[in-house]
Amino acid sequence: MSLLRIWDSPTRAMHWLLVISIAVCWWTAENGELEYHAYSGYVALWVILLRLYWGFVGSSTAKFVNFLRGPRTVFNYALTLHKRDTAPALGHNALGAISVLVLLASVLAVVVTGLFAVDFDVIYSGPLSSYVDYRQGRRIARLHGGTLFDVLLVIITLHLLAVSFYFAWKRQNLVGAMITGKRKGDADGGEVQVAPVWRLLLGAVFVSVIVWAVTTGFYF
Amino acid sequence: MASALKQIDDELKKRSPDWENLIQPNVLILQERSPFLLKWFPKGSGPEAGAKTYALPAIWQKGDDFAKHGRTMMAEAVKLSQVAAKKDNGELKAQVIALGKSCKACHEDYRSPDYEKDAEQ
Numbered sequence: 514m515s516l517l518r519i520w521d522s523p524t525r526a527m528h529w530l531l532v533i534s535i536a537v538c539w540w541t542a543e544n545g546e547l548e549y550h551a552y553s554g555y556v557a558l559w560v561i562l563l564r565l566y567w568g569f570v571g572s573s574t575a576k577f578v579n580f581l582r583g584p585r586t587v588f589n590y591a592l593t594l595h596k597r598d599t600a601p602a603l604g605h606n607a608l609g610a611i612s613v614l615v616l617l618a619s620v621l622a623v624v625v626t627g628l629f630a631v632d633f634d635v636i637y638s639g640p641l642s643s644y645v646d647y648r649q650g651r652r653i654a655r656l657h658g659g660t661l662f663d664v665l666l667v668i669i670t671l672h673l674l675a676v677s678f679y680f681a682w683k684r685q686n687l688v689g690a691m692i693t694g695k696r697k698g699d700a701d702g703g704e705v706q707v708a709p710v711w712r713l714l715l716g717a718v719f720v721s722v723i724v725w726a727v728t729t730g731f732y733f
Numbered sequence: 734m735a736s737a738l739k740q741i742d743d744e745l746k747k748r749s750p751d752w753e754n755l756i757q758p759n760v761l762i763l764q765e766r767s768p769f770l771l772k773w774f775p776k777g778s779g780p781e782a783g784a785k786t787y788a789l790p791a792i793w794q795k796g797d798d799f800a801k802h803g804r805t806m807m808a809e810a811v812k813l814s815q816v817a818a819k820k821d822n823g824e825l826k827a828q829v830i831a832l833g834k835s836c837k838a839c840h841e842d843y844r845s846p847d848y849e850k851d852a853e854q
Binding site: 632633634636640730 | 739
């Protein structure tokens with residue numbers, strides 16, 4: 514048994530940055546700090562877009578093609594859930610892969626609706642609110658802070674429950690691995706193959722330009 | 734009125750807003766309609782009248798405070814038209830926010846939160 518590298522630093526940084534930005538989004542919304550709510554929303558958008566990019570060209574355990582599995586594999590994996598001594602996956606397991614997709618999609622849905630949301634008194638509206646009328650914008654705003662956010666909270670709760678289950682039942686410390694990037698194990702399953710830094714920087718610049726363009730409402 | 738304010742807000746997001754056709758007419762709508770507010774809730778039209786309303790009873794109970802907020806809003810609407818005449822994006826944006834806040838002041842204390850929920854159906 515030795516320590517294996519399974520997550521690269523960009524993936525870990527994006528994970529925790531997303532956690533922080535969602536927490537800040539939530540707090541600022543609850544406390545009516547809508548100016549800062551918009552900034553934290555832009556950070557969440559930036560992270561999500563960069564994570565999607567990294568899912569195509571990033572390190573091995575971050576790439577969708579390496580962790581998304583077909584229904585049969587997911588089903589077979591689910592059948593082994595009750596066993597305590599199953600070997601941990603190199604990166605995401607077959608069920609966790611679905612969790613990643615659903616989390617990314619629901620955060621994206623909340624963030625994108627926020628871009629079009631209109632404030633009841635038109636004090637703070639999303640940067641793309643000029644593309645919808647007042648009534649549409651209000652409907653989107655209620656979807657943003659209502660149904661979609663509630664769904665996101667449910668999914669985050671499931672995510673936390675799953676991590677707790679792996680810790681308590683399977684003795685696998687997923688949180689620790691997402692902080693250090695490493696877990697105990699035998700090296701025969703291989704380690705993460707880290708993608709070059711230039712590729713991350715290229716993506717970061719590309720994504721920053723997109724987010725900046727969104728904040729201007731595409732009025733250049 | 735919110736829709737008029739939004740159209741001004743939308744226009745101000747653009748590099749070169751259409752002052753004549755999109756900002757000024759909406760500024761005028763807000764200035765002309767703002768004095769109506771204080772006439773919409775006369776004495777006797779409160780809960781005792783039995784009509785379905787999203788206006789909270791506080792409007793009639795704390796009429797002075799409501800009227801004070803109403804006059805602030807009217808003053809902000811007048812100021813909006815003065816600022817709009819200067820055709821300065823930043824300054825008008827700040828006044829849109831100031832007017833919006835004066836709308837919100839009453840909407841928070843004097844309007845039922847069910848207003849939008851029911852309007853939806």
